[in-house]
Amino acid sequence: MNTIKRCLQNKKFVFSLIILLPMIFIALFGSSIAPHDPLEMHTTNTLAAASVQFPMGTDEYGRCIFSRLLYGIRPSLTVSLVGTLGAFLIGSFCGLVAGYIGGKAGNAIMRTVETILCFPAILLAMMVVCLFGAGVRNLTIVVVILYIPHFARIANSSTIKVKKMEYVENDISVGQTTPKILIGTIFRNIFSPLIIQISLTISSAILLESGLSFLGLGVQPPEPSWGQMIGDAKAYLSVNMMYMLWPALFLCLTILAVNLMGDALRDIFDPKLQDSF
Amino acid sequence: MKSKLWVKLAAGVLSAAMVISMGGCGSSTSSGTASGAGSSAAAANKADSLTIGLSADPSTLEPMVQSGQAVRLIKMCMYRGLLAYESDGSIGNEIAESYEVADDNVTYTFHIRPNAKFQDGSDITAEDVKFSFERQLDASVSATFRSDFANMLDHIDVVDTKTVKFVLKQPCAPFIDYLTLPEAVIVSKAWCNSHNNDLNANPMGSGPYTLGSWDKGRQITLKAFDGFYKAGKPETKELDFVVTTDNTTRVNSLKSGEADLIDYVGANDATALEKDSNYTVDVSEGPFMCLQINCTKGPLADPKVRQAIAYAVNRQGVIDTAFMGRGTAMYGFPTIDGQNGYDGKYDNYFQYNPDKAKELLKEAGYANGFDVKILSTSTYDFHKQTALVVQDSLKAIGINAEVELPDWSTRIQRSNTGDYDILVSGTAGNIVDMDWCTNYFQSGDTRMNSAPGFSDATVDSLLKQGRETLDSTKRAAIYDQFREKILELSPFVFINYREQIFATSADVKGFVNLPGILTYNSGITLEDTYKAA
Numbered sequence: 001m002n003t004i005k006r007c008l009q010n011k012k013f014v015f016s017l018i019i020l021l022p023m024i025f026i027a028l029f030g031s032s033i034a035p036h037d038p039l040e041m042h043t044t045n046t047l048a049a050a051s052v053q054f055p056m057g058t059d060e061y062g063r064c065i066f067s068r069l070l071y072g073i074r075p076s077l078t079v080s081l082v083g084t085l086g087a088f089l090i091g092s093f094c095g096l097v098a099g100y101i102g103g104k105a106g107n108a109i110m111r112t113v114e115t116i117l118c119f120p121a122i123l124l125a126m127m128v129v130c131l132f133g134a135g136v137r138n139l140t141i142v143v144v145i146l147y148i149p150h151f152a153r154i155a156n157s158s159t160i161k162v163k164k165m166e167y168v169e170n171d172i173s174v175g176q177t178t179p180k181i182l183i184g185t186i187f188r189n190i191f192s193p194l195i196i197q198i199s200l201t202i203s204s205a206i207l208l209e210s211g212l213s214f215l216g217l218g219v220q221p222p223e224p225s226w227g228q229m230i231g232d233a234k235a236y237l238s239v240n241m242m243y244m245l246w247p248a249l250f251l252c253l254t255i256l257a258v259n260l261m262g263d264a265l266r267d268i269f270d271p272k273l274q275d276s277f
Numbered sequence: 278m279k280s281k282l283w284v285k286l287a288a289g290v291l292s293a294a295m296v297i298s299m300g301g302c303g304s305s306t307s308s309g310t311a312s313g314a315g316s317s318a319a320a321a322n323k324a325d326s327l328t329i330g331l332s333a334d335p336s337t338l339e340p341m342v343q344s345g346q347a348v349r350l351i352k353m354c355m356y357r358g359l360l361a362y363e364s365d366g367s368i369g370n371e372i373a374e375s376y377e378v379a380d381d382n383v384t385y386t387f388h389i390r391p392n393a394k395f396q397d398g399s400d401i402t403a404e405d406v407k408f409s410f411e412r413q414l415d416a417s418v419s420a421t422f423r424s425d426f427a428n429m430l431d432h433i434d435v436v437d438t439k440t441v442k443f444v445l446k447q448p449c450a451p452f453i454d455y456l457t458l459p460e461a462v463i464v465s466k467a468w469c470n471s472h473n474n475d476l477n478a479n480p481m482g483s484g485p486y487t488l489g490s491w492d493k494g495r496q497i498t499l500k501a502f503d504g505f506y507k508a509g510k511p512e513t514k515e516l517d518f519v520v521t522t523d524n525t526t527r528v529n530s531l532k533s534g535e536a537d538l539i540d541y542v543g544a545n546d547a548t549a550l551e552k553d554s555n556y557t558v559d560v561s562e563g564p565f566m567c568l569q570i571n572c573t574k575g576p577l578a579d580p581k582v583r584q585a586i587a588y589a590v591n592r593q594g595v596i597d598t599a600f601m602g603r604g605t606a607m608y609g610f611p612t613i614d615g616q617n618g619y620d621g622k623y624d625n626y627f628q629y630n631p632d633k634a635k636e637l638l639k640e641a642g643y644a645n646g647f648d649v650k651i652l653s654t655s656t657y658d659f660h661k662q663t664a665l666v667v668q669d670s671l672k673a674i675g676i677n678a679e680v681e682l683p684d685w686s687t688r689i690q691r692s693n694t695g696d697y698d699i700l701v702s703g704t705a706g707n708i709v710d711m712d713w714c715t716n717y718f719q720s721g722d723t724r725m726n727s728a729p730g731f732s733d734a735t736v737d738s739l740l741k742q743g744r745e746t747l748d749s750t751k752r753a754a755i756y757d758q759f760r761e762k763i764l765e766l767s768p769f770v771f772i773n774y775r776e777q778i779f780a781t782s783a784d785v786k787g788f789v790n791l792p793g794i795l796t797y798n799s800g801i802t803l804e805d806t807y808k809a810a
Contacts, residue, residue: 220682
């Protein structure tokens with residue numbers, strides 16, 4: 001297909017794919033590769049340097065850092081992917097409907113949704129955690145709530161633009177039902193900017209989850225998460241620096257790759273470059 | 278292109294310079310200029326203020342409530358009692374100038390220092406002493422040692438303005454020890470009556486420092502009280518307690534010079550600081566880590582289950598993880614060497630034996646284990662790490678534990694009301710005499726140091742006898758029986774002795790980390806502490 005070919009020709013896309021594919025592989029098959037149980041403690045061998053038995057050494061409980069790294073991506077990806085999906089579905093729907101209806105009702109919907117933008121992300125997350133407890137489920141809900149307005153706005157503005165176009169007027173004169181118009185015609189045409197927002201949201205969500213886990217408010221011990229590992233490791237920088245560097249490096253690469261992917265998608269789907277519309 | 282690069286470089290250097298200079302501002306508040314208006318010749322060499330990096334923000338400044346060692350540092354600056362432990366471990370006079378014990382062994386007469394005043398200028402009188410101890414018994418105050426004083430005190434008589442007489446219900450060997458508690462403070466009757474008895478909102482005591490300001494969650498400033506009954510004290514005019522809950526940040530604040538003294542230094546940081554001659558590290562091994570078990574919750578109500586936990590806990594693992602190998606495992610009952618004649622008889626009551634633990638669980642009917650929650654805190658790393666090692670130990674015998682890690686204030690609120698299944702606790706026993714066990718193991722209302730729901734008639738009787746017997750040989754025998762009974766019933770699972778570590782910069786003098794379990798009373802030496810300017 002034309003699109004796929006264009007994707008593969010884009011250098012940023014390929015580079016980020018090269019990083020993301022192993023990450024996805026780790027997320028799916030990490031449990032088979034990991035040499036040890038990430039929760040298994042070897043308290044007689046704490047803060048050990050890298051060895052054959054422990055490829056990245058051990059943490060303060062004597063747990064294998066490499067194994068914890070492999071498992072640690074899961075909470076980040078779960079929160080970000082599921083959260084983004086939820087925000088995408090709900091936000092796009094709200095924006096689409098508001099844009100199509102227009103007028104006062106459309107305005108009302110959009111302004112209501114936009115009140116969420118008043119909350120700084122970390123603050124809202126901490127509020128939810130304090131009231132309802134920490135953990136992956138609550139964090140996912142926070143991500144969904146936080147990013148609904150972003151998708152809603154994009155869907156709304158794109159819908160308003162597309163609504164006025166010829167083929168939509170066509171559909172209406174032909175007597176198409178509203179849902180078919182919304183989903184069939186309009187949605188197909190506003191999909192591109194939404195795709196870009198999806199990748200941006202994923203990277204923000206990964207950062208949010210890592211930040212909260214670093215503070216101790218995200219994934220609760222003993223289950224690993226990269227942000228949490230970085231938080232635990234900072235007390236031992238003088239003893240074993242690699243304990244912090246490994247999860248930091250992996251986190252950095254993953255977010256970089258997701259952001260690059262977003263950039264690449266924007267390049268690919270930018271209307272000015274497209275042949276057909 | 279070249280000029281653009283030049284501009285970028287210049288911009289980079291400028292911003293770096295800005296960042297560095299901003300980092301320098303707002304740091305050290307402690308290096309004040311030496312005051313020339315000091316009353317003694319030595320004052321010219323002392324800094325005006327001292328900055329203390331404090332590990333926890335007080336949830337309350339109510340002096341009769343024990344809410345942790347960090348808060349006690351502040352409390353002992355603001356409030357004093359009749360007596361207190363000194364830096365050499367002996368009992369010294371505070372508000373009381375002297376006292377006598379009558380031959381009946383239940384009447385204690387205290388003479389108050391003539392120059393003892395409260396911080397509002399009023400004299401400390403016998404009426405205030407009587408009021409203070411009656412306030413200990415007042416349920417609305419929720420004093421930590423209410424049950425102990427209620428048990429001991431019959432009534433208090435005001436003999437004259439500066440003489441007060443305590444009459445006990447029965448002889449009590451450790452009574453004087455209880456008067457040295459940092460919570461056994463003397464407060465002003467007039468002040469409490471006119472301020473709704475709320476000392477948290479309106480603190481006023483008789484200690485060497487008054488409360489200057491409390492910026493909640495950030496800083497507490499104390500100012501010297503020049504009417505303090507010890508002439509020439511305190512040494513330093515102002516103490517700034519900066520709340521720095523993160524362990525690494527607190528140690529860094531000492532290293533950068535922002536803080537002159539820090540508490541709760543972790544084992545890994547202590548080892549590094551000990552090697553540096555710019556810092557003094559003061560270590561006392563006295564507190565111990567233990568699990569307080571809620572004896573009302575399901576399987577935990579069965580002593581066999583609690584014993585199983587005692588066999589399952591990997592004590593050496595806790596020491597290696599949370600304390601970097603510094604500390605001693607405890608397989609018996611926590612006791613100071615030779616305390617009340619103890620000879621080590623029960624030191625090996627338990628061993629690390631997960632198989633035996635599983636057997637006991639099976640006997641109790643829980644061959645498939647059960648679910649339980651462990652309450653700890655995220656504020657102190659060693660508390661969190663102890664909880665995780667215990668969780669791992671319990672997993673090995675089939676008990677599925679979830680660890681809860683709220684901040685210290687929340688954890689204290691929950692532990693004071695018994696809202697937990699298993700609690701990770703680090704404590705030191707409060708008084709040097711074995712009678713410290715009464716506050717921990719006597720049946721009654723749930724309190725900070727008790728295992729909720731624990732109640733045993735034999736234990737109560739042994740504690741009562743131990744307290745009322747004055748003969749030391751008889752007391753030693755009573756406490757031996759007590760230890761055996763407590764280990765058998767295991768409302769607490771004892772894990773290890775740990776170190777309590779303070780660190781100061783090398784030019785800070787006068788602060789002493791009191792030995793052994795008295796480490797929690799170290800706040801008393803803040804009146805002697807100064808920084809050579």
